[in-house]
Amino acid sequence: MTAVSVVAYVLLTAAVLLALVRLVRGPSLLDRVVAADTILAVVAAALVVVAALERNTVIVPVVVVVSLLGFLGAVGVARYVGGMLIRSTTGDGVDVGLPEPAEERGVPR
Amino acid sequence: MSGLLDAVAAVLLLLGALLCLTAGLGLVRFHDVLSRMHAGTKPQVMGVLLILAGAAIRLRGSSVVWMLLLVAVFQLLTAPLAAHLVSRIAYRRRHVRRDLLLVAEIGFEGFGQPLPADAPQGDEPAEAVTDTSAPSGGSSRAREG
Numbered sequence: 001m002t003a004v005s006v007v008a009y010v011l012l013t014a015a016v017l018l019a020l021v022r023l024v025r026g027p028s029l030l031d032r033v034v035a036a037d038t039i040l041a042v043v044a045a046a047l048v049v050v051a052a053l054e055r056n057t058v059i060v061p062v063v064v065v066v067s068l069l070g071f072l073g074a075v076g077v078a079r080y081v082g083g084m085l086i087r088s089t090t091g092d093g094v095d096v097g098l099p100e101p102a103e104e105r106g107v108p109r
Numbered sequence: 110m111s112g113l114l115d116a117v118a119a120v121l122l123l124l125g126a127l128l129c130l131t132a133g134l135g136l137v138r139f140h141d142v143l144s145r146m147h148a149g150t151k152p153q154v155m156g157v158l159l160i161l162a163g164a165a166i167r168l169r170g171s172s173v174v175w176m177l178l179l180v181a182v183f184q185l186l187t188a189p190l191a192a193h194l195v196s197r198i199a200y201r202r203r204h205v206r207r208d209l210l211l212v213a214e215i216g217f218e219g220f221g222q223p224l225p226a227d228a229p230q231g232d233e234p235a236e237a238v239t240d241t242s243a244p245s246g247g248s249s250r251a252r253e254g
Contacts, residue, residue, distance in 0.1 A: 004119040011126035015152070018133030022145070030142045030199045037191060038136060038149040041184075042129045045152055045160045048177070049122055052164035060173040063180050067157075071187035078194040085201050092202055101203045 005053045012046045028101065033077045040070030114166055121163030128156035142204040146192055153188040157181070 016039055023035040044066045051059040084093040094100055128151050135148020161177045168174060199205070 001115070001119065004123065008122055008126040011123070011130045015126075015129035015133035018130075018137050019149075022136040028142065028202075028204055030195055030202065030204055031145060033195055034142060034146050034149045035136055037195075038132050038152060041149075041153040041157060042132070044180070045125060045129055045157050048157070048160045048164045048180075049126065051173075052118065052122060052160075052167040055168060057168060057171050057173040060176045064176060064183065067180050067183050068187070071183075071191050074191035075194055078191070078198050081198050081202065082194075085198065098202070 001053055005049075008049050008053070009046075012042055012049065015042045016046075029077065029081060029098075033074055037070050037074045040066060040073070044070070114169070118163040118166040121159050121166070125152075125156045125158075125160035125163065128152055128159065132156070141206040142199040143196055146196060146199075150188060150192055154184060157184050 019035045019039045019042065023032050023039065026032055044063050047059050047063045047066065051057060051063070081093065081098065084096050084098050085091065087096045088098075089095055092098070092101060132148050132151045135151070136145050139145045139148055158181055161181050165174050165177050168177075
């Protein structure tokens, strides 16, 4: 099981680091939401891997909390951006404070 | 028998971890929000389910297996909801690479225009009715939420 745990932890760590790259680089708020959601899913998966490999059942309730928190965060930010779209006359939220969509600004990715 | 079950559990755990890695790679390499969501939802459903199955095999006989099932049900219920909300907002914010689309069935024409008077209702948030001070284009815009 040692080799399995090393490989699994390396894969999960690489996944979180790559998602962190996207979280830092953006370019838009929704890119960061997607990246944070993915990070939480990977963290939940990693906690289950730890519980399975160590046969440690104490961690399992934490996984329930983490998986629900990821959902709440994504819904909260999506509703926030959606509220700005409602008050916007142009329909894309730029006139009420959101920056221009990054895909239209030509931001390098 | 125990060794065989543990081997199956290890394979499932490694497959799930591999799906998590593909999500990270897709998040970095894909071009817009929608395609990044396509990559990012792989561990949210399939990766977590594979890892939960592996953990349930490995923790067999323990009393926490029902809790692993609970996590699986939560993921299956909440991942489509969150993805639907985020992708809808992303489409309205035009976080879509139009030049990479083969077919745009909804289309982008008239994107910011007021909706026609006979547009279907039912998508208004509660605050849209009373909020008259905001720079809104009238009640027809309130359906865009």
